[in-house]
Amino acid sequence: MAIRDDLIASMVEAIALLSKKVGDLTAMRPERGPQGERGPEGPAGQDAPPAPEEAIKAAAAAWLEANIAQPADGADGQDGEQGRPPTADEISLAVDIWFEQNSADLTGKDGKDGKNGSDGADGRDGVDGRDGIRGPAGADGVGVAGVEQRKAGEFTVTLTDGREFTLKLPISSSVGSARWQSGGGGLTVFYGAFQDSTSQTPIAAQTITPMSFNQTDFSNGVSMQPNDATKVVISNAGVYNIQWSGQFQNSEVADADVDVWLRINEADVSGSSGRISVPGRHGLTSGHSIIGWNYFLRFDAGDVLQIVWVTEMAGVILEAYPARTDPVALPSTASVVLTVNRVGI
Numbered sequence: 001m002a003i004r005d006d007l008i009a010s011m012v013e014a015i016a017l018l019s020k021k022v023g024d025l026t027a028m029r030p031e032r033g034p035q036g037e038r039g040p041e042g043p044a045g046q047d048a049p050p051a052p053e054e055a056i057k058a059a060a061a062a063w064l065e066a067n068i069a070q071p072a073d074g075a076d077g078q079d080g081e082q083g084r085p086p087t088a089d090e091i092s093l094a095v096d097i098w099f100e101q102n103s104a105d106l107t108g109k110d111g112k113d114g115k116n117g118s119d120g121a122d123g124r125d126g127v128d129g130r131d132g133i134r135g136p137a138g139a140d141g142v143g144v145a146g147v148e149q150r151k152a153g154e155f156t157v158t159l160t161d162g163r164e165f166t167l168k169l170p171i172s173s174s175v176g177s178a179r180w181q182s183g184g185g186g187l188t189v190f191y192g193a194f195q196d197s198t199s200q201t202p203i204a205a206q207t208i209t210p211m212s213f214n215q216t217d218f219s220n221g222v223s224m225q226p227n228d229a230t231k232v233v234i235s236n237a238g239v240y241n242i243q244w245s246g247q248f249q250n251s252e253v254a255d256a257d258v259d260v261w262l263r264i265n266e267a268d269v270s271g272s273s274g275r276i277s278v279p280g281r282h283g284l285t286s287g288h289s290i291i292g293w294n295y296f297l298r299f300d301a302g303d304v305l306q307i308v309w310v311t312e313m314a315g316v317i318l319e320a321y322p323a324r325t326d327p328v329a330l331p332s333t334a335s336v337v338l339t340v341n342r343v344g345i
Helices: 007-028 055-066 088-105
Strands: 142-153 155-161 164-168 191-196 215-222 222-224 232-234 240-249 256-264 274-278 285-299 303-311 316-318 335-345
Touching: 055 088, 164 232, 191 222, 215 222, 222 274, 232 256, 232 335, 240 274, 240 303, 274 285
Parallel strands: none
Antiparallel strands: 142 155, 155 164, 191 215, 191 335, 222 232, 232 303, 240 285, 240 316, 240 335, 256 274, 256 303
16 A cells, blocks of 8 residues: 555655654753762763664654554544554655654764773883803003113113014215214215305395205205205204305485295294395495304105295395405305204104
8 A cells, every 4th residue: 555645745745743842851951050060080981882774763663553543444434433453554755764764863872982091100211131241351461671882873672571673773874974973873864955156136125035055065964956046955853053154235316124034845944034124225335244043853764855045125135245355354154054954854
């Protein structure tokens, strides 16, 4: 038997009436009294499982069967027959429609999150491990027990383990070389002597100019560098005495300052600079001043020595004078003289 639309509408209206009655009962709540003291917190409850869809529909169908009567069809203008209960199919269809319209309201709200539990107690510190086994002692070192000169020119070194070895002082094997004697040993003397017989002018005022040498007087291990008359080559390492002198002439009216210093391998030697004041000319005669000093410096084998100078006035030169006889006989004067000799190792 087909279910008529007006029967379905009648059951839907009955279900709506049921929902309204439930709403009215919910609204008729008693007034809330004052809140009592808060009791101790009970254990956390477990979430209730949601009611299954079939259980909800079964409850709705049972209510409809107990409360809804379906009228029979009557003839126009006459009273209808005694109403009848709805069939199972009619109830099932009405419940499906009601559930589809109200399923969203049948699920309860999410419960509040429970409170965080208190932190657990800290665990105890672990027990320290045992110390490792001590390693074996290292062997004793060997040191110097003493130094003794048993023969001329050599020393015997005794070690703490009883061993001995001999250190011999260097002795020159050069034929005809000079020796510095000390305790039977010897030091080969290397030397060089150089001068220049020409007058030397500065490149310009306030411009560094190296001194040059055109004559070698003596040479043994100290020599002029080929093709550069401003550089002296030290062939052997050691401590050297450097001596120089220069004959300065000033054609300017005013006195002029000149600075002189050393360079090794084209690098300035710290503390080697000296300042000279050359007097100005008087009348037609230029002012003159000869000056010089010496240094003790350590050189490595192959180092290159230079003497450089700078003047504040271009009229200052390094002047060479020839020999003369009037008014008295005088030998010639070199413009610059340099001697280099080794005094230590």
